[in-house]
Amino acid sequence: MYPILVLSVTGLVTLFLGFLKSKKILLPASLLFVAIAFLSNFIDWNVPGLYFYDMLEASNLSILFGSIILLSAFLVMALSKGFLDDEHAHPAEYFAILQFSLVGAIMMTNFQNLIMLFVGVEILSVSMYILTGSDKRNIRGNEAALKYFLMGSFATGIMLFGMAMLYGANYTFNISDARILLLQPVTDVRPVFLYVGVTFLLIGLLFKVSAAPFHFWTPDVYEGAPTIFTTFMSTVVKTAGFAAIYRILEVSFSPLYNFWWVMIVTMAILSLFISNITAVSQNSFKRMLAFSSISHAGYMLLAVVGLNNKSGNSIVFYSLAYVLATISAFGVLMIVSKDRLIDGRPNENIAVLNGLSKKSPFLAAVLVISMLSLAGIPLTAGFWGKFYVFTDAASRGQIWVLVLAIMMSAVGIYYYFKPIIAAYMKEAEGENIRLSAFYKIILGLTTAGSILLGLFPDLIRELL
Amino acid sequence: MLALTLILIPLIGSLVLLLQSVARLKDSSISSSKNTALIASLATFAVAIYAFTTFSPQSTIGVKYSWMKDLNINFHISIDGISLLLVLLTAFLVPLIITSTFKYSYKNHASFYALILLAETALMGVFMARDIFLFYFFYEAALIPVYFIAAIWGGKNAPSITFKMFVYTIFGSLFMLVALVYLYMKGASADIDQLATTAKLLSPNAQNLLFWAFFIAFAIKMPVLPFHTWQPDAYTESPTPATMLLSGLLSKMGVYGLIRIMLPLAPVGVVNWGQFGMVLSVIGLIYGSVIAIQQNNIKRLITYSSFAHMGLMAAGVLSGNINGIQGALLQMVAHGVNAVGLFFIVKIIYDRTGTRDLTALGGITQKTPTLSIFFMIIMLGSVALPLTNGFVGEFLLLKGVYDKNAWLGGFAGLTIILGAVYMLRLMQRSMFGESNDITAKFKDVSGSEVAVLLPIAAVVLIMGLFPNAFLKITEPAVNSILEMMK
Numbered sequence: 013m014y015p016i017l018v019l020s021v022t023g024l025v026t027l028f029l030g031f032l033k034s035k036k037i038l039l040p041a042s043l044l045f046v047a048i049a050f051l052s053n054f055i056d057w058n059v060p061g062l063y064f065y066d067m068l069e070a071s072n073l074s075i076l077f078g079s080i081i082l083l084s085a086f087l088v089m090a091l092s093k094g095f096l097d098d099e100h101a102h103p104a105e106y107f108a109i110l111q112f113s114l115v116g117a118i119m120m121t122n123f124q125n126l127i128m129l130f131v132g133v134e135i136l137s138v139s140m141y142i143l144t145g146s147d148k149r150n151i152r153g154n155e156a157a158l159k160y161f162l163m164g165s166f167a168t169g170i171m172l173f174g175m176a177m178l179y180g181a182n183y184t185f186n187i188s189d190a191r192i193l194l195l196q197p198v199t200d201v202r203p204v205f206l207y208v209g210v211t212f213l214l215i216g217l218l219f220k221v222s223a224a225p226f227h228f229w230t231p232d233v234y235e236g237a238p239t240i241f242t243t244f245m246s247t248v249v250k251t252a253g254f255a256a257i258y259r260i261l262e263v264s265f266s267p268l269y270n271f272w273w274v275m276i277v278t279m280a281i282l283s284l285f286i287s288n289i290t291a292v293s294q295n296s297f298k299r300m301l302a303f304s305s306i307s308h309a310g311y312m313l314l315a316v317v318g319l320n321n322k323s324g325n326s327i328v329f330y331s332l333a334y335v336l337a338t339i340s341a342f343g344v345l346m347i348v349s350k351d352r353l354i355d356g357r358p359n360e361n362i363a364v365l366n367g368l369s370k371k372s373p374f375l376a377a378v379l380v381i382s383m384l385s386l387a388g389i390p391l392t393a394g395f396w397g398k399f400y401v402f403t404d405a406a407s408r409g410q411i412w413v414l415v416l417a418i419m420m421s422a423v424g425i426y427y428y429f430k431p432i433i434a435a436y437m438k439e440a441e442g443e444n445i446r447l448s449a450f451y452k453i454i455l456g457l458t459t460a461g462s463i464l465l466g467l468f469p470d471l472i473r474e475l476l
Numbered sequence: 477m478l479a480l481t482l483i484l485i486p487l488i489g490s491l492v493l494l495l496q497s498v499a500r501l502k503d504s505s506i507s508s509s510k511n512t513a514l515i516a517s518l519a520t521f522a523v524a525i526y527a528f529t530t531f532s533p534q535s536t537i538g539v540k541y542s543w544m545k546d547l548n549i550n551f552h553i554s555i556d557g558i559s560l561l562l563v564l565l566t567a568f569l570v571p572l573i574i575t576s577t578f579k580y581s582y583k584n585h586a587s588f589y590a591l592i593l594l595a596e597t598a599l600m601g602v603f604m605a606r607d608i609f610l611f612y613f614f615y616e617a618a619l620i621p622v623y624f625i626a627a628i629w630g631g632k633n634a635p636s637i638t639f640k641m642f643v644y645t646i647f648g649s650l651f652m653l654v655a656l657v658y659l660y661m662k663g664a665s666a667d668i669d670q671l672a673t674t675a676k677l678l679s680p681n682a683q684n685l686l687f688w689a690f691f692i693a694f695a696i697k698m699p700v701l702p703f704h705t706w707q708p709d710a711y712t713e714s715p716t717p718a719t720m721l722l723s724g725l726l727s728k729m730g731v732y733g734l735i736r737i738m739l740p741l742a743p744v745g746v747v748n749w750g751q752f753g754m755v756l757s758v759i760g761l762i763y764g765s766v767i768a769i770q771q772n773n774i775k776r777l778i779t780y781s782s783f784a785h786m787g788l789m790a791a792g793v794l795s796g797n798i799n800g801i802q803g804a805l806l807q808m809v810a811h812g813v814n815a816v817g818l819f820f821i822v823k824i825i826y827d828r829t830g831t832r833d834l835t836a837l838g839g840i841t842q843k844t845p846t847l848s849i850f851f852m853i854i855m856l857g858s859v860a861l862p863l864t865n866g867f868v869g870e871f872l873l874l875k876g877v878y879d880k881n882a883w884l885g886g887f888a889g890l891t892i893i894l895g896a897v898y899m900l901r902l903m904q905r906s907m908f909g910e911s912n913d914i915t916a917k918f919k920d921v922s923g924s925e926v927a928v929l930l931p932i933a934a935v936v937l938i939m940g941l942f943p944n945a946f947l948k949i950t951e952p953a954v955n956s957i958l959e960m961m962k
Contacts, residue, residue, distance in 0.1 A: 322546065369628075373584075374498060389646070390616040399609070399657075403547070406657050414654055422647045429639060436628050437635040470544050 013063050013070050013122065014052035015078060016115050019045070023111035030104020042089055042107040049114070050082040066186060067125045072476060073324045074122035077255035080328065081117045084247040084335045085110065090454045091343050092240045106146060110244065113139030117252035121259070126175045126185040126213075129256060133171065133220065136252060137164050143241040144233055150357065156236025163229045164219070171216020177209030187264040194267040210265055210272055214257070221253035223309045224282040234302035239349075239358070242298065243342040246305045251331045254312050258327050261316060269319060277317045277413060283310030284420040291427045297345055298360045300427060301338070304386055307424060308334050311401050314417060318404030325476050326400035332472060333385060333393035333465060340382035340458045341431075344368075344375050347451060352442065365431050367440020372447060376435045378455045385462045387428035388421050393465035478537050479553045481523050482563060482600045486570075489516025490593035497586035506585045510578060513589035517571040517596060524567035531560055533952040538606070549666045553604040557953035558805060561946060562603040562732055565809045566725055569816050570596045572931060573720045576820050578924035579827075582629055582715075591621035595721055602729050607666045608656045611737065612649070615729060619645055622721050626714035634713045641710040648696035648703070652737075655689035658682075659741060672740040672960040680744050687745025690738040691753055697730030698786040700753075701760030711779040716823040719775075723782045723815040728808045731786070734793045735801060735957065743961040750794040751881060757794065758877075758888050761787035765894035769901065772834040774825065777902055778818045781858065781895065785811045788891055791884065792873035796961065800876025801954045806946055807869030810857060810939060814866065817854040817932040821847070824925060825906065829914045834902065839911030843918035848907045850921070850929040855903050857936035859896045865939035868947075 022045035029041055056070035063070065089110065116135025123129040141164065145157025175185070181203045182190040219226040234242045265272060283306050291303035308330075315326040348365060349358035369376040385394035398421060405413050465471060493512055527537060538554025555563065574592060582588045598621070601614030619642065627638040660666055663674030675683070696703040711719050739746060764784035771777040789807050792800035824847065825840070826832050841848040853864070860866035870892065878885025911918070921929065939946065 325546075377498060384620070389620065390613045391620065395613075395616075399653075402653075403657055403660070406661050411654070411658060414657065418650045418654055422643065422650055425643055425646055429642070433627070433635050433639065436624070468543075470542075473544060473546060 013068055014055050015049035015082060015118050016068075018049040018052050019111045019115045019118075022048070023108045023115070026108040026111060027104055030102070030108075035103050038103045038107055039089070039093055042111065043086060045111060046082055046086045046089065046114070050079060050086065053078050053082060062124060067128050068119070068122050069124040070122060073328070074255065074259070076328050076475060077121040077251060077331070078118045080251050080332050080335060081114065081121065081248050081255075084251065084339060085114055085244070087339050087454055087458060088240065088244045088247065091243070091339070091346060091451070093450060106143065109139045109142055113143075114248070117248050120252040121255040123256070123259070124187060126178065126187065129260070130168075130172060130175060132252075133168060133216070133256070136249060137168060137220070140164075140241075140245055140249060143244070144237040146241065147238050150236070150238075152236040153238065154236075156233040160229055160233045167216050167219035167226065170212050174209045174212025174214075174216060177205040177212065181206035181209060187260060190264045191267065194265070207271060210268060211275065213260065214272065214275065217253055217257050217260070218279060221250050221257065221309045221312075222306050223279045223313060224286045224306060225279070227283065227286065227306045227309075230306055231299050231302040234305070235296065235298050235360075239298065239342055239346045239360075242302075243339060243346075246301070246338055246342075247335045250305065250309065251335060254309075254327055254331060258316060258324055261319060262324065266319060273317055273319075273408075276313055277410070280310045280313035280317060281413065281416055283307060283313065284417055288420045288423040288427075292423065294427070295362060296360050297362045297365070297431060300362070300430075301341060301345075304424070304428070305338070307420070308386075310420075311398060311417065314405040314413065315401040317410060317413065318401075318406070318408045320404065320407055322400075323404050325473060326397075326404050328476070329393075329400055329465075329469065329472050330397035333397035333462065336458045336461045336465075337382040337385035337392075337394055340378050340455055340462070341386070343451070343455050343458070344379045344382070347375065347445065347447065362430055362434050363438075365434040366438035368435035368445075370440045370444075371442065372445040374447060374452060375445060375455070378459045379435055380432050381459045381462050383428045383432050385466070387425045389425070391463065391466050393462045393469070395466060396469040477539065478523065478527055479555050479604055480539050482520060482527070482567070482604070483553070483597055485520045485523065486516055486593040486596040486600065489513060490590040490597065493586045493590035493593065497584060497590065506581050509585040509589050510574070513574045513593055514571060516593055517567070517574055520596065520600075521567040521571055524564050527555060528560060528564055528949075531555070531557075531949060533557055533949070538604070543607075543610070547666075548664070549609050550607050551610060552606040552667065553601070553610070554606050555604055556956075557950040558732070558735065558957075559603050559953075561805055561809060561950055562728060563600060565728070565812050566596060566599045566603065568931075568935070569720070569724050569812060572816060572928045573717050573724070575924050576720070576816075576823070576928045577717055584628075588625065588629060591625050592717065592721070594621040595625075595725075599725050599729070603732060606668055608660065608668060608671065608737070609666050611668075611733075612653060612656060615652075615733070616646070616649060618726060618729060622718055622726060625721070626710065626718035629715045630718065631713045631715075633709075637709045637713045641706040644703075644706045645696050648693040651689040652693035652733075655686050655741075659686070668736065668740060669960070675741045675743065678744075680748065683742050683744035684748055685745075686742040687738065687749050690733070690742055691749070694730040694733040694738065695753075695756075695790070697733070698727050698790060699730075699783065700757050700787055700790045701763060702756070704760065704764075704783055707783060708776060708779050711782070712773070712775050716819055719819050720816045723779070723819065724812040727782070727786055728812055731789050731793060731804055731808055734790065735804070735954075739793070739796065739801075739957055740960040746794065746796055746961070750796055751884075753794045754791045754877065754881065754884055757787040757791035758884050760784070761791070761888060761891055762894070765891060765898065768898040769894065771898075774832045774834055774837075774902060774906065775819070775822050776832075777834070777898060778815070778822060781818075781898060782811070782815055784891060784895065788870065788873050788877075788888060791888055792876045795876040795880035796958075797876050797879055798951075798954055798958060799872045799879065801957070802947055802950060803869050803872025803874075803876055805869075805950050805954070806939075806943060807866070807873055809946065810865035810869050810936075813932055813935050813939075814854055814858045817850070817929065817936075818858065820925075820928055821851050821854070824921060828918050831914060834905045836912070836914055837906040838909040838915060839907075840915050840918050841907045842911055843915065844920040846926070847921045847929075850933050851903065851907060853933040853936050854929075855899050857940070859899045860892060863937070863940045865936045865943075867940060868943035
């Protein structure tokens with residue numbers, strides 16, 4: 013709860029810092045602000061309770077989700093060093109917007125009232141529309157921003173419609189009260205608009221996490237947006253989205269499991285199939301990661317399909333594993349593609365990684381670990397992430413879902429190895445890459461995190 | 477604690493080397509990398525020997541730490557007779573594989589040796605794990621370093637060929653993962669011994685599916701017909717150390733998995749489908765031998781002979797009787813040692829003549845009596861001549877297969893004849909006859925090469941003379957697995 017207060021204030025402060033002549037202070041100040049928010053998050057640790065007239069709830073699970081969001085925001089901002097330096101950029105505005113968007117993201121993890129969910133989703137989405145189009149001179153960025161905005165606002169509309177329906181059915185926006193109502197024995201048929209409401213609300217949220225068939229915006233937006241904001245989108249927005257989906261289903265709609273699980277399982281399978289099959293033929297690393305992001309939405313939905321008292325734990329672990337690996341991958345891409353321009357844009361093909369092991373062994377190692385983690389190979393956090401969601405899905409007796417998901421992760425191995433093969437087995441072109449110590453520390457942290465969680469997954473599991 | 481050190485020593489060695497390679501220390505010369513790797517692997521060997529001398533079947537050596545508390549998954553490793561034998565094999569072969577590289581220099585040497593030690597770490601873990609998910613963890617982890625060694629330091633086509641191997645074997649083990657998760661859900665435990673009791677309660681249908689999931693996973697790893705298509709190219713195209721690791725040790729994970737995982741966890745499935753698996757294995761055995769007879773590329777020839785031997789081992793395990801399993805265990809060690817020796821001799825020949833073509837070779841004996849003596853001993857071990865290491869294992873295997881099904885036993889017996897044909901052909905065409913331009917300047921083996929071949933030749937003879945020393949330690953463990961199957 014506290015990060016919301018902290019970030020609302022610091023976001024404004026950041027805007028004012030923009031008036032200073034030197035822009036140098038902005039990055040360290042923003043990092044400090046996010047770090048403070050991160051620490052303040054733990055004030056509520058083990059003291060669950062409701063805030064603001066039952067609008068928000070603090071629980072250990074929502075604090076963990078919030079921490080993952082703030083941690084990834086911190087890492088992404090740290091990687092932005094040097095990318096917001098050129099004269100056309102407006103770093104103060106971007107850093108302020110990033111902090112405001114975090115407010116929305118955290119609301120999505122701990123809302124107790126559907127109104128707060130809507131406010132959170134909107135704050136996060138509007139910020140993302142702006143950031144997607146932040147590179148004004150890039151025509152693809154403009155296209156992506158418009159596409160994202162149109163489709164996103166449409167999805168939000170549907171979600172809001174769903175909320176109204178739910179209010180009609182339950183006479184309350186409070187999600188715990190709604191559950192109590194749903195648990196009461198049904199004397200008559202339940203109103204149709206209850207089901208419509210659940211469906212529409214879920215559609216709105218599933219759009220945000222880019223689950224198929226609501227994924228069409230993802231590749232274009234990921235590719236068009238500046239890489240730094242793509243990273244932000246694929247980590248922060250996804251984690252917040254899944255926190256919200258899990259929370260609404262677990263706290264409010266779990267009595268309706270038999271109704272919504274069909275929808276969720278269909279989307280999980282669709283996401284896995286569409287994304288993995290399409291990713292195989294991608295040449296652009298960024299587009300490939302966009303499809304990979306869709307596929308990971310599919311895996312995380314498996315944990316929702318097997319909703320039990322451990323699924324929240326599984327989603328937390330999966331999000332963290334995914335966030336660490338994704339930041340490493342995008343970080344490597346940003347550094348490598350920065351000076352390799354094609355038509356004035358950074359070259360983001362997989363071929364840009366050719367011979368990376370000779371140009372920078374460190375970056376190549378970071379890339380390997382992140383790809384192995386995304387592919388779910390043992391020794392890395394990604395393996396246990398997959399393992400937990402698979403056991404969750406299996407715990408409801410859905411072995412066939414498990415078989416399909418495992419086949420798709422075999423397909424995943426195929427495309428996740430393309431960058432590795434490029435980095436280690438192709439000839440190098442271009443000069444060696446000099447890496448500042450700062451990047452080394454950040455990428456070293458994400459990589460070490462992936463391995464550490466791969467060896468000792470209980471570090472996170474035990475927190476809950 | 478002893479069991480843990482077997483994992484930790486190579487792990488620490490590999491971490492030291494990895495740090496060296498990432499930090500690019502100025503003073504890290506290639507010889508220091510080699511020595512670090514050799515010392516770590518020899519220390520592991522010393523611990524393994526100590527475990528061997530102090531081993532008694534009654535008191536098992538092992539540790540158990542909680543790994544994932546809420547899921548009841550433990551870091552549980554322990555050494556019984558079967559584990560001990562394979563731990564010994566691993567600890568014995570890895571120093572030899574490292575020594576075999578002493579005459580050559582590999583780029584990024586620190587990472588190269590780090591990966592070899594990492595593979596050893598994972599192999600040790602596989603052979604000692606008593607928790608199904610720990611087993612799976614190490615089983616997959618063993619492949620990754622070997623894949624990188626093969627792909628990065630391999631020949632021109634290595635990236636695509638080794639990638640095929642990687643995807644193929646991972647795909648197979650994912651089936652195993654489904655089966656393991658299913659069993660875990662049913663039994664609410666990840667301990668192999670406890671799950672064995674759960675497995676008995678499952679329906680025959682579920683058991684059959686479990687059998688196939690396990691069999692496909694391990695059959696791809698070994699490999700067994702028809703899952704072998706990745707093997708010939710991968711063995712041929714990989715650099716020799718990777719080929720040695722693959723044929724000497726990684727393929728043994730498949731046989732070990734059959735014994736440790738499949739027999740206790742899918743006993744009814746083995747009864748129902750084991751014969752079918754045996755038929756596949758025996759067909760593969762004959763098929764591999766026939767191709768080996770036709771081969772002129774000596775590395776490919778040994779690859780196919782490897783394939784044939786693995787087929788016999790699979791058939792022996794699937795027979796599900798004590799002779800078959802005991803024979804497979806002994807043959808795993810024998811074949812591991814022999815394969816490493818043979819692939820090394822191929823490397824020596826290729827290095828001095830620049831060719832692996834059997835028709836271009838000949839008369840090497842006149843130049844190198846020492847090499848041909850070693851070659852002869854290892855070759856005889858491979859064709860299972862009495863008093864060499866191959867004999868007892870192969871005899872027991874054939875007995876096991878024969879007891880299960882006399883016809884299959886008869887066909888499997890062809891391996892002795894066919895094996896002799898291709899191995900003697902290899903020996904005769906390469907070593908004997910007149911020397912030609914290519915082989916005229918063949919230098920005799922020396923130094924580190926002798927240091928590799930001598931222990932291997934010695935083990936070939938020692939195991940042939942005293943097989944009981946090995947059979948004795950595995951027998952109680954095999955009996956307890958057979959007990960679990962009842």
